[in-house]
Amino acid sequence: MSPRSDYDVLIIGGGVLGTAVAERLARTETRVGLVEAENDVAEHASKGNAGVAVSYYGAPGTLETQLINTSAPLWEEVCARLDVPYRRIGGVMVALDAAEAERLEHTHQEVLACGVAVQALDARQVLAREPLVTPHAVAGLLLPDEGIVDPMRLTAAYARLAATNGCDFRFAERVVGIERDSDEVLAVITPTSRLTARFIVNAAGVGAAGISRIAGGEPLVSRPRKGQYAVVDRAFGQRLSSIVFCTHLPDTKGTNVVPTTHGSVLLGPTAQDIEDPDDRATDAETIESVVDRAARLVPEVRDAYIMKTFAANRPAGDEQHRLRFDTKVPNLLHCTDRSAGVSISPAAADYTLGLLREAGLDAPDRPSAQRVLPPVPRLRTSEHPERLIAENPSSGMVVCACEQVSSAEIEAALTGPVPATSVEGVRKRTGAGYGRCQGSLCLAGISFMTAMNTGTDPATVMHTTRGTVGS
Ligand SMILES: Cc1cc2nc3c(=O)[nH]c(=O)nc-3n(C[C@H](O)[C@H](O)[C@H](O)COP(=O)(O)OP(=O)(O)OC[C@H]3O[C@@H](n4cnc5c(N)ncnc54)[C@H](O)[C@@H]3O)c2cc1C
The missing domain is CATH 1.10.10 (Arc Repressor Mutant, subunit A)
Incomplete structure (x- = not known):
């Protein structure tokens, strides 16, 4: 431990990635702090996402894919430990014509190359697996290991366990400056504090490029990519048993029909690059097009009751995924992910700890640390x-x-x-x-x-x- 710093590791950002890292580090002999601009955790992308704990997202051989593969089998254990709802309900990706069936075959090969469980389905098998899918489906892929998690409960639970094990949470403190000591970050400045730390984890989501800039780090690009959703109520949700994905396009994963752990169903998202990270407005025209596209996959969504709409912004930019030290500032570690931050969070936390240990953080695991959050009895899901x-x-x-x-x-x-x-x-x-x-x-x-x-x-x-x- 460094005697000169307030913290061994200071994390900037209380989204799912910052809190997952905090939870893991707090189980070691590390003095860890987390500074968050808002008054609570899970206020940005980690609040407005679909909560799919994916088994497959993209190309093989990337660090993101490696972290998804490592996280996917852990979900039952992680969510039982953290008292978070999770269900491994599987996903069906649906092709609606010959062109989509051809693209689906490409995806099939990519999923196999990622080492993920997948099964090709013919039109009859698609309907047998998910009867609400359109009878116009010509082919499908079953991804049996896809799951759904409550992303807000997950983020809050990571934070709660981290705090239980000694992580210092500082809310309503936006990082506005960073002091350097030769090459390294020495202190993080907020409007009310100067916080010294040996290592900084930049988990600021859309704000990550700004943190890198004020730290004198690499010129990262991060910009908000808005996704809008319509939320359909439980009366429909209880009839849907799987996630229904559309066939991927080369540049977008498209609009899906996603059950949530609350029983509702999300239709969406869209993907629109915008300027203002605080712009979370939805608009009727976009929502109408979302419902149209969802209805191509599952026609009955047209008759379902839409309870609300919402939008959130992915931390998009020049890199889809970043989990590495800055090349200019050796004690600044970037930890961001555009579209699969929830799905990688268990493994990303371990991976971050590994990188910090390799860089010299003496952080042995603390056997006395609490690993399990006491469950809160929930009336709706209680058996008795x-x-x-x-x-x-x-x-x-x-x-x-x-x-x-x-x-x-x-x-x-x-x-x-x-x-x-x-x-x-x-x-x-x-x-x-x-x-x-x-x-x-x-x-x-x-x-x-x-x-x-x-x-x-x-x-x-x-x-x-x-x-x-x-x-
Ligand atoms: C529409 C949509 C659908 C998605 N669906 C899925 C999905 O189904 N499955 C999945 O795995 N992923 C999904 N994602 C992606 C996932 O939500 C993100 O990858 C993940 O939430 C990123 O987490 P984060 O902690 O990096 O960022 P955030 O949750 O954005 O957290 C960053 C935090 O940093 C704070 N911050 C920023 N600047 C500063 C500063 N200067 N000082 C202090 N604090 C600061 C912010 O206030 C914020 O709380 C989706 C995202 C969107 C938007």
């Missing part, structure tokens, strides 16, 4: 709700009727390490407000509990990390 309620009557006090989220679950989200400090923070950790009424019935209850736990006046309690409920 009556026992839950007998043990704790608050488990029977339902605040969100659509998602059956109890007052006990909300209380758990608002307390303990890295608690929710806003209504949105509660939603991310519990799913309250994500159902058919989109919070019209439960907003008052969640706001009241958030106000009580954060010592805020109910009229000014934070809704998102940036605005109040009334704003």
